[in-house]
Every structure is written in C-alpha cells, then in structure tokens.
Amino acid sequence: MAGHVILIGLPGAGKTTVGRQLARRLQLPFVDSDAVIEERLGCSIREFFEREGEEPFRDVEEAVLDELTRGESCVLSTGGGAVLRPANRQRLRARGRVFYLRSTPEELMRRLRHDRTRPLLQVADPLQRLRELHGVRDPLYRETAHYVIETGRPSVATLVNMILMQL
Numbered sequence: 536m537a538g539h540v541i542l543i544g545l546p547g548a549g550k551t552t553v554g555r556q557l558a559r560r561l562q563l564p565f566v567d568s569d570a571v572i573e574e575r576l577g578c579s580i581r582e583f584f585e586r587e588g589e590e591p592f593r594d595v596e597e598a599v600l601d602e603l604t605r606g607e608s609c610v611l612s613t614g615g616g617a618v619l620r621p622a623n624r625q626r627l628r629a630r631g632r633v634f635y636l637r638s639t640p641e642e643l644m645r646r647l648r649h650d651r652t653r654p655l656l657q658v659a660d661p662l663q664r665l666r667e668l669h670g671v672r673d674p675l676y677r678e679t680a681h682y683v684i685e686t687g688r689p690s691v692a693t694l695v696n697m698i699l700m701q702l
C-alpha cells in the first residue's frame with residue numbers, strides 16, 4: 536500500500552490515539568501535523584492563536600500539510616480545522632486515503648472534559664461550540680474523506696481494524 540493514510544475529524548475524535556496504533560500495525564511512521572506546526576512555531580498552537588489569531592495559524596497549517604503530504608508515506612493525524620480551506624481538502628483527498636473519524640458533539644465533550652489545551656474550546660459553553668463546529672465541518676469532512684468511521688462505541692483497536700480493512 537503506497538501513499539498516506541490521513542485521519543480527519545473534530546478535536547477529541549481520536550485522530551492521534553487511533554493514528555499511533557494504526558501506524559504501528561502498518562509499520563509506517565506516525566506524524567501529527569499539530570506537533571510539526573508547534574515545532575515550526577517554537578511555541579504551542581494555543582499561544583500562537585492568542586498572539587496572532589486564527590488566519591496566520593491556518594497559513595502555517597496549510598504549508599505544513601502540503602509539505603507532509605508530499606513527503607514519504609505515513610499515517611498523518613491532522614488538526615480539526617484542516618478541512619476548512621478548499622486547497623487543503625483537495626490536497627488531502629488527492630494524496631492519501633482519508634478517514635473521517637466521526638463522533639457526536641456529546642461524545643467529543645466526554646473525551647475532552649479535562650482538556651484545557653484546545654484553543655477553540657476556551658469558551659463558556661464548549662458543548663455548544665462543538666455543536667457549531669460539527670454543524671459547519673461535518674459536510675467538509677465528508678467531502679474530503681474516502682471513508683467515514685463512526686467512533687461512538689468501538690474500542691480503539693476495533694477502529695484500527697475497521698480502517699485496516701478498507702486499505
């Protein structure tokens with residue numbers, strides 16, 4: 536199997552957790568685009584967001600995604616907003632097999648309960664925010680993905696097997 540395996544979905548969908556195990560099973564490198572972005576920025580995404588705002592972050596994100604999807608085959612976990620720009624959606628879909636890890640806002644909220652690092656969720660009502668993000672982005676994730684994987688009930692190992700069966 537050549538090419539990248541790309542995971543997309545909202546924060547808390549399990550892209551990093553599933554991606555690490557998937558990479559191990561496929562014996563491919565695991566790459567988390569947010570980690571590469573933070574390395575490049577020399578600070579956390581949260582700090583950069585607070586200092587510079589969202590658009591400058593999206594510029595760096597687009598450049599990093601372009602670079603990573605041209606590079607050697609890997610399992611790539613992307614940030615939740617990776618599908619916002621049409622150019623990213625086209626590139627991701629053209630350069631790999633794209634899996635949308637889909638969850639309800641309520642499930643995401645349960646997983647993110649104790650997480651204070653996600654800048655988009657630093658609001659008074661994070662569940663409401665997740666509902667809005669889901670409403671806007673669900674069609675974009677679907678447009679970008681080759682496969683939709685519902686993450687509600689299955690364990691991480693089962694999700695990994697579901698992805699492996701499609702490759």
Ligand code: S3P
Pocket residue numbers: 544545546547569580613614615616617653654655
């Ligand atoms: C974002 C999600 C984050 C990170 C940034 C923006 C988003 O990644 O890229 O904070 O717009 O949903 P995770 O999906 O890994 O939390």
